[in-house]
Amino acid sequence: MTDDFNTDIYYDDDADVSTLDDATVAVLGYGSQGHAHAQNLDDSGVDVIVGLRENSSSRSAAEADGLTVATPAEAAARAEVVSVLVPDTVQPAVYEQIEPELEAGNTLQFAHGFNIHFNQIQPPENVDVTMIAPKSPGHLVRRNYENGEGTPGLLAVYQDYTGNATERALAYGKGIGCTRAGVVETTFREETETDIFGEQAVLCGGIAQLIKTGYETLVDAGYSPEMAYFECMNEMKLIVDLMYEGGLGAMWDSVSDTAEYGGLTRGDDVIDDHVRENMEEVLDQVQNGEFATEWISENQANRPVYTQLNQAEKDHEIEEVGERLRELFAWAEEEETEDEEESAKVQADD
Numbered sequence: 001m002t003d004d005f006n007t008d009i010y011y012d013d014d015a016d017v018s019t020l021d022d023a024t025v026a027v028l029g030y031g032s033q034g035h036a037h038a039q040n041l042d043d044s045g046v047d048v049i050v051g052l053r054e055n056s057s058s059r060s061a062a063e064a065d066g067l068t069v070a071t072p073a074e075a076a077a078r079a080e081v082v083s084v085l086v087p088d089t090v091q092p093a094v095y096e097q098i099e100p101e102l103e104a105g106n107t108l109q110f111a112h113g114f115n116i117h118f119n120q121i122q123p124p125e126n127v128d129v130t131m132i133a134p135k136s137p138g139h140l141v142r143r144n145y146e147n148g149e150g151t152p153g154l155l156a157v158y159q160d161y162t163g164n165a166t167e168r169a170l171a172y173g174k175g176i177g178c179t180r181a182g183v184v185e186t187t188f189r190e191e192t193e194t195d196i197f198g199e200q201a202v203l204c205g206g207i208a209q210l211i212k213t214g215y216e217t218l219v220d221a222g223y224s225p226e227m228a229y230f231e232c233m234n235e236m237k238l239i240v241d242l243m244y245e246g247g248l249g250a251m252w253d254s255v256s257d258t259a260e261y262g263g264l265t266r267g268d269d270v271i272d273d274h275v276r277e278n279m280e281e282v283l284d285q286v287q288n289g290e291f292a293t294e295w296i297s298e299n300q301a302n303r304p305v306y307t308q309l310n311q312a313e314k315d316h317e318i319e320e321v322g323e324r325l326r327e328l329f330a331w332a333e334e335e336e337t338e339d340e341e342e343s344a345k346v347q348a349d350d
C-alpha cells in the first residue's frame with residue numbers, strides 16, 4: 001500500500017488469492033468483463049463457475065474455455081462469492097433469481113456501482129457487498145493478465161458483514177490481475193457518480209459532440225468533409241495518445257508552437273463557463289438520481305429514445321466519410337505493422 005496519493009492504493013503484496021481457497025466464485029455473465037474475470041480467476045487457481053441462462057449464446061464459449069457452466073441460480077447456490085457481470089440494466093432481474101441462494105457471509109461482488117448505489121439491488125444485511133472495477137474493457141483485462149501485466153482497478157466496500165470484505169475483494173482483485181497494476185480505494189457512490197459523469201460530460205458524450213460540432217463547423221463553412229474528418233476525428237487519437245503517455249504537457253510539447261499558442265488562447269473560448277455550468281447540471285442529474293430514474297424507465301419502455309439516438313448517430317455524415325477514408329488508408333496501417341514486425345525480427349536476429 002502507498003500513501004503517496006489521497007486514497008489508498010493496493011498492490012500484489014497487499015493481497016492474497018489463497019483467501020479464496022475455500023470459496024467458489026460464481027461469475028454471472030460471460031461478456032466483456034465476465035469472460036476475463038472467469039478465466040483470470042481460473043488461471044489464478046480459484047474455483048470458478050460461470051452462471052448463464054440455459055439458452056445463452058455465451059455458454060459454448062465458456063465451456064470451450066474449459067469452464068463449468070450452470071444457470072445463475074445454480075452457480076450462486078454453489079458459490080460463496082457471486083460476481084455480478086451481466087449488463088447493468090439486466091442485473092436487477094438476474095439478482096431476483098440468485099437472492100434466494102445467498103447465504104450468511106457470502107459476498108456479492110460488482111464491477112460497477114449503479115444498481116447498489118441507486119437501490120435497484122437491495123442485498124440482505126448478512127452478506128458482504130464489494131466492488132472490484134477494472135478501469136478497462138474486459139478483453140484488455142484478459143490480455144494484460146496473459147502477458148503477465150496488470151489492469152488498474154478500483155476497490156469499494158459497501159457492506160462488510162464478515163469483517164473480511166476488503167481482504168476478500170483484494171484477493172479477487174489479485175486473481176484477475178488488478179493488484180499487479182494497482183487498485184485504488186473508493187466508494188460505491190464515488191465510483192458510480194464519477195463514472196457516469198465522466199462518460200456523459202467528457203469521454204463519450206462530450207468528445208463525440210466536440211468532434212461532430214467541429215466537423216460541422218468546417219463543412220458548413222465550405223471545407224471538404226475529408227479535411228474536416230481528418231482534423232476533427234482522425235487526429236484525435238494522436239493527441240489523446242500523447243496525453244495518455246505524458247499528460248497535457250507531452251501533448252503541448254509535441255504540437256507546434258502555433259498549435260500551442262492557439263490552443264491555449266482559444267480553448268477556453270470554446271469550452272467556456274457556459275459549458276462548465278452545463279457540466280454542473282449534468283453532474284446534478286447524476287447525483288440527485290434524475291439520470292438513473294430516466295435510464296431505468298427508458299429500459300422499461302424498451303428504449304425508444306436510445307433506439308432513435310443510436311440510429312441518428314450512425315446516420316451522421318462523419319460516419320460515412322470516416323468509413324470511406326479509413327478504408328482508403330488501411331494500407332498505411334497494415335504496412336506500418338509489417339514494418340514493425342520486420343524490424344522486430346531484425347532485432348531478434350541480431
Ligand code: NAD
Pocket residue numbers: 028029030031032033034052053056058084085086087088090094111112133134135136137138
Ligand atoms: P456485457 O454486455 O459485455 O456482457 C454481459 C453478459 O451477460 C453477456 O455476454 C451475457 O453472457 C450475459 N447476459 C446478457 N443478458 C443477460 C440476461 N438477460 N440474463 C443473464 N445473462 C445475460 O457486459 P460488461 O460490459 O462486461 O458489463 C458487466 C459489468 O461490468 C457491468 O456492471 C459494467 O458496468 C461493468 N464494467 C464494464 C466495463 C467494460 O468496459 N465493458 C468496464 C468496467 C466495468
Ligand code: MG
Pocket residue numbers: 195199
Ligand atoms: Mg465507465
